[in-house]
Amino acid sequence: MIFSLLGCQKSNEKRFSQEKFLFGTYIQMIIYSDNEKQANEIMKKAFSEIERIDNKFNSKNKNSIIYSLNESDKKIVKIDSEGKYIFDEVRKMYEVTEKVYDITVGPLLDLWGFGKEERKNVPSELEIKEVLKNIDFSKVEIIDDNLIVNGKETIDTGSFLKGYALEKAKEILINNGVKNGFISSVSSIVTIGEKIDGSPWKIGLQDPNNQEKRLGVVEIKNKSMGVSGDYQTYIEIDGKRYHHIMNKFTGYPIADKKMVAVICDSGFMADIYSTSFFGMKDNKILEFCEKNNVDVFIVKSDNSIIKTKNFNLK
Template sequence: MKLKNNIFKIFIFIILGVLVGCGQTKEKRFSQERFLFGTYIQMIVYSENESKANDAMEKAFKEIERIDNKYNSKNENSIIYKLNKSKNKEIDLDEEGIYIFKEIEKMYKVTDGVYDITIGPLLDLWGFGTEERTEVPTLNELKEVMKKIDFSKVEIRSNKFIINGEEKIDTGSFLKGYALEKAKQVLITNNIKSGFISSVSSIVTIGTKSDGTPWRVGVQDPKNPENRLGVVEIQNRAMGVSGDYQTYIEIKGKKYHHIMNKFTGYPIEDKKMVVVICDSGFMADIYSTSFFGMSDDKILEFCEKNNVEVLIVKKDDSLLKTKNFKI
């Protein structure tokens, strides 16, 4: 079995797809990048002052690190890692933690349980953790693991976060988007009026480019990720992307991607990619994962009610999108 993650390739592609320019303004373009959350994160800001621009980006990266250290289920220092390893399965949450997991709880209910952050044991069984597999999981293995996937056993009572079972929390589907959204707020607080943060599958923007034109992002073709399906223009909004080509394993020459159907135990097969544009990087991450497992009708209905733009590449490479999604 081979585990493949196209992080670096995708990162380069998306960043090259961002067409920037400063026109005749006095502001200059500054950028930094760091390796956090297991991927490259790049910030681009426009400012008249290099020192202030770099100071703002430094503070924004520190905010991303703070969230990684506090909540990332794969970070041994985080409260979620400790929750997953503890015997009593209970921790105290502050105001931020309550907000995060209340939003997760809402989406779990909206999707009728499709979006479930206790999916970790299933990912581990397939070999997306540390243990490699040479065979597809058996039905018995899947049945046993699926008994441990149920967000309804998670309870948020006052400031208590309680797991009433063997479930474990996996933050991979939402925390990076949340971290980027918080980093965006740090940049805004530090007087950045034009900015762009990308972590491959999650993008947030502040305003437009300094010349007043929208940020332009290249969207990959899931059939051939080296190619571009098109270009999307964004201003002051966020984008989340989930695709079957991003992270996958190979078992006996067949690819199995990491976006799982918790009811069957197998990767979801009717979609290749979901691209979401909305007001929040946090929600864009949640939506792109959630929509992968939802019916087309329910997705379009939800998007219409919640000012969300979506593009879906189906299994047969046909496209489904909301009217307001321009590519």
């Protein structure tokens, strides 16, 4: 796990938790309540919201509209206001990053062996060149109530949808009276308020060079965190690791960063930012964070650290 909750709570309310396997990973939910039955019902509602989003939009889920879009010949599906909001936000980061953040990168991930078939050798330049022809988010557009792909491109929701789902689940908890709690997955975490005793949530951040160790502890209140790292998902070819965060222009894994951790108000945006920043230039990242009230902590490939002034690692 990327995150570990540190410390204990002191309150008359009891701690209740549930865990469910969604989005290809275990998602853990913890809230505090003086009513066990009510607490479990609330968490069940929140997990149902995560499952709804998984079934509706996850590109790996055969029930979703995005899976249908990717598999169809016409490359067009109906989309509602929720879908429009999601893909409008994705487009904003595509433009902010000058096309670096691109959710049509799926064929490149498949080529490298992050899809169904395992890769035993590094893709050839010719293979990469052919795949790059079909990576271009500019060919994805929304017209009226339709999501359209004007080419052979496919959409991969892996870089943002889980964060969006956790954020929506957080809204369910809050709307049902939860004042203190958190939801976490492998690379995303959202918090509600603070700990019962008024202190911040303490989140352990993994060392990208040794996942058995922590770089330190981050304290957050009512914030969200997203982490992207070269150690999270990778393959090994001839003893060398190749991670899944790709440079869409070269066709190879991005080489200058090991980890990007982002803190902001939204779990949805934290997921988008952590992936986007992996491919952006350092000065552009810091400039964006300063303008948008976002904090970031970056471990470079040479183990040097770049961070915003308010990202405090203890």
